[in-house]
Amino acid sequence: SSELTQDPAVSVALGQTVRITCQGDSLRSYYASWYQQKPGQAPVLVIYGKNNRPSGIPDRFSGSSSGNTASLTITGAQAEDEADYYCNSRDSSGNLWVFGGGTKLTVL
């Protein structure tokens, strides 16, 4: 089992807002990074640090953190946002890295 816990699946109506969460003790001290993965493709970084988006990532993607929970929010979800989303941060030792189990986002 992963030290970062994600809901296996989340759905959102087209154009609505959805929050994908990631829980873990290390998140009390470190920010998570978030990755979008579509079928047959490599993961793509969408959020890192406190709330930073790489060039080319739409501003409807945002990140936040509170206590032991990191969140990825998509404001106004689009059909192309349907994908698997993974969080990543340090493990409980603080020295290594770990991925969450992933959340499958369905846009209805």
Added chain:
Amino acid sequence: QVQLQESGPGLVKPSQTLSLTCTVSGGSISSGSYYWSWIRQPAGKGLEWIGRIYTSGSTNYNPSLKSRVTISVDTSKNQFSLKLSSVTAADTAVYYCARVADDYGDYYFDYWGQGTLVTVSS
């Protein structure tokens, strides 16, 4: 624009050693303060971090794989490599290499290779 490309055998026999290489282009592997990492993903499952190497050559591994994994770097070829020994069918996965950057102590995988499927089978 940094690009990474995995290469290596797509089929490995059980008990043998899996060997993959990641070739970095668009930048020097030894410049900047980056880690270089391997990640794998079995079919239909999530991402698993395997390990990392720093530009200095220091390494860290996932404890669940540590006894079987070696990551090394060849700066002259702008490559880093993965060796995983004593493989079983459970090691069948798509293997990705990635560059890891640092944002004030929070790390993130900013560039990824396209991934390469390695199947363990006799």
